[in-house]
Amino acid sequence: MTLVADLPKQVALLRQPEIKSSLERWRSRLSGLLPFLLPVTVIVAWQAASSLGLIGNRLMPSPLAVAYAFWDKATSGQLATDIWASAQRAVSGLIVGGSIGFLLGLANGVSKLSYSLTDTTLQMLRTIPNLALIPLVILWFGIGEEAKLFLTALGVFFPIYLNTLHGVRNVDPQLIEMGRVYGMSNWTLFRKVIFPGALPSIFVGLRFSLGIMWLTLIVAESMAASSGIGHMANQAREFMLTDVVVLALVIYALLGKFADLLAKTLESLTLQWHPAFQKPAKG
Amino acid sequence: MSEIISPVRKTNAWGKEIEPEFVARPVRERQEARGVGIRLTGVEKSFGAVQVLKGIDLEVPAGQFLAIVGKSGCGKSTLLRLLVGLDEVTGGNIAFLDETGAETRSNARIVFQEPRLLPWDSVAGNVAVGLGEGGNRTERDARVAAALNEVQLTEKAREWPARLSGGQRQRVALARALVSRPDFLALDEPLGALDALTRITMQGLVERVWREQKFTALFVTHDVSEAVALADRVIVLDEGRIALDVAVEHERPRERGAADLAELEGRLLKAIFA
Numbered sequence: 256m257t258l259v260a261d262l263p264k265q266v267a268l269l270r271q272p273e274i275k276s277s278l279e280r281w282r283s284r285l286s287g288l289l290p291f292l293l294p295v296t297v298i299v300a301w302q303a304a305s306s307l308g309l310i311g312n313r314l315m316p317s318p319l320a321v322a323y324a325f326w327d328k329a330t331s332g333q334l335a336t337d338i339w340a341s342a343q344r345a346v347s348g349l350i351v352g353g354s355i356g357f358l359l360g361l362a363n364g365v366s367k368l369s370y371s372l373t374d375t376t377l378q379m380l381r382t383i384p385n386l387a388l389i390p391l392v393i394l395w396f397g398i399g400e401e402a403k404l405f406l407t408a409l410g411v412f413f414p415i416y417l418n419t420l421h422g423v424r425n426v427d428p429q430l431i432e433m434g435r436v437y438g439m440s441n442w443t444l445f446r447k448v449i450f451p452g453a454l455p456s457i458f459v460g461l462r463f464s465l466g467i468m469w470l471t472l473i474v475a476e477s478m479a480a481s482s483g484i485g486h487m488a489n490q491a492r493e494f495m496l497t498d499v500v501v502l503a504l505v506i507y508a509l510l511g512k513f514a515d516l517l518a519k520t521l522e523s524l525t526l527q528w529h530p531a532f533q534k535p536a537k538g
Numbered sequence: 539m540s541e542i543i544s545p546v547r548k549t550n551a552w553g554k555e556i557e558p559e560f561v562a563r564p565v566r567e568r569q570e571a572r573g574v575g576i577r578l579t580g581v582e583k584s585f586g587a588v589q590v591l592k593g594i595d596l597e598v599p600a601g602q603f604l605a606i607v608g609k610s611g612c613g614k615s616t617l618l619r620l621l622v623g624l625d626e627v628t629g630g631n632i633a634f635l636d637e638t639g640a641e642t643r644s645n646a647r648i649v650f651q652e653p654r655l656l657p658w659d660s661v662a663g664n665v666a667v668g669l670g671e672g673g674n675r676t677e678r679d680a681r682v683a684a685a686l687n688e689v690q691l692t693e694k695a696r697e698w699p700a701r702l703s704g705g706q707r708q709r710v711a712l713a714r715a716l717v718s719r720p721d722f723l724a725l726d727e728p729l730g731a732l733d734a735l736t737r738i739t740m741q742g743l744v745e746r747v748w749r750e751q752k753f754t755a756l757f758v759t760h761d762v763s764e765a766v767a768l769a770d771r772v773i774v775l776d777e778g779r780i781a782l783d784v785a786v787e788h789e790r791p792r793e794r795g796a797a798d799l800a801e802l803e804g805r806l807l808k809a810i811f812a
Binding site: 433529 | 622623624647648650652654656657658659667668670671698699700714
């Protein structure tokens with residue numbers, strides 16, 4: 256029978272997808288490593304160049320020297336103190352600036368009066384780079400924590416304000432009309448329609464503001480501080496400790512990535528309904 | 539009076555849910571669902587200088603299935619929006635009447651052309667929107683389940699709307715409208731965005747729930763055969779006036795494409811394009 260004669264072929268046909276799928280699995284595993292390919296290559300090349308003496312160690316330390324500096328700072332406990340100080344400033348600035356931006360964005364998205372009263376002023380203030388305020392801030396607050404909080408909060412405020420406003424304004428008017436026809440009170444309408452509808456945009460603002468938060472903090476801390484990553488870097492500069500300066504940069508990069516990851520996780524948890532965040536349907 | 543054993547949700551001092559208590563409760567005899575009568579006298583509606591409705595006089599008996607057809611821009615959707623209170627009349631009067639003929643309030647619900655579901659809420663959550671706020675949670679859940687059962691979407695209760703097909707979404711919208719047992723249901727071209735086969739199923743569904751719940755139905759459509767298949771009475775609206783008002787007295791369920799219905803369809807189309 257042809258059926259029996261073809262059996263090996265059929266078996267081969269049956270097996271083929273399996274081979275393909277294991278290949279595919281490898282491919283997907285490799286593509287998971289892809290984002291790390293570039294940084295790892297850079298670090299390896301950098302270390303090689305340092306070891307070969309192509310880069311002067313006084314101006315640019317080798318990755319190993321940075322790793323050693325990390326170990327040194329970490330074991331002495333200074334690193335933890337500095338990260339903690341910076342993180343505290345970052346979070347308090349984010350909370351203060353973010354909540355003001357969020358509330359004003361909501362108010363201006365919902366109320367015409369509030370919008371026409373404040374939006375023009377805010378848009379004008381937005382065009383001033385917040386770091387240009389440093390001289391004034393030092394005069395106002397001195398060089399204490401208040402100055403750093405003020406600058407960070409101000410920097411964080413605008414992206415969150417703008418994106419919250421944009422989100423609220425872009426909630427589907429058909430859904431709002433539906434809510435009204437179904438007798439929703441203002442509070443319910445906000446809770447069930449406007450806020451969830453604006454949430455994706457609010458998250459965009461949050462992730463923007465996280466970037467600005469670190470940027471402002473670095474500058475504020477190197478201007479005047481007795482603790483924090485910026486302070487650590489600034490002090491190291493005075494003593495020409497390039498390894499510590501680079502370490503500070505690496506830590507900023509890691510903290511920034513960590514904050515972004517946190518925001519992303521929060522986003523995918525709260526936006527499960529959003530087609531962009533849904534896993535493809537099973538089967 | 540008969541009794542039913544049903545669970546009562548209980549919470550402890552910290553608000554955490556604990557074992558429900560089972561109590562016997564008298565069964566409220568299911569109220570005879572009924573529609574509300576509608577009377578329009580000289581209803582006018584203008585948007586700025588444009589008069590969309592030019593004096594509509596219409597009496598809709600309670601429980602009637604009324605279809606309004608007409609070209610786009612004839613004012614049919616405007617009329618519907620006035621009836622459910624989305625817009626205010628600029629002239630004339632709309633009154634809802636109870637069985638004695640006295641004026642009453644209407645518990646109106648609307649199904650839009652688009653499903654207008656909240657994408658961030660589950661199917662069940664969307665249906666619960668129709669219940670408004672407050673009320674006992676057990677009862678709310680039961681009513682949502684009943685409404686979903688009515689549109690045969692019980693197994694989709696926990697899904698996001700984005701996962702449903704167009705027809706399923708519109709069924710959820712219908713369940714949301716029905717869950718509060720309205721006495722008047724307005725449907726604004728509810729099947730307009732669906733494919734031809736899904737439309738036929740949905741028409742059957744709309745007819746079935748109307749026959750069960752006996753609300754007054756106002757069905758706005760541009761599809762004459764759909765109007766003839768479903769309605770007790772069809773009104774042709776033309777440039778803000780009633781151009782034709784015919785009763786459809788064929789027995790239900792109606793057979794699609796039956797000769798006498800086709801004849802009526804022809805008459806209506808002629809009136810629309812007159």
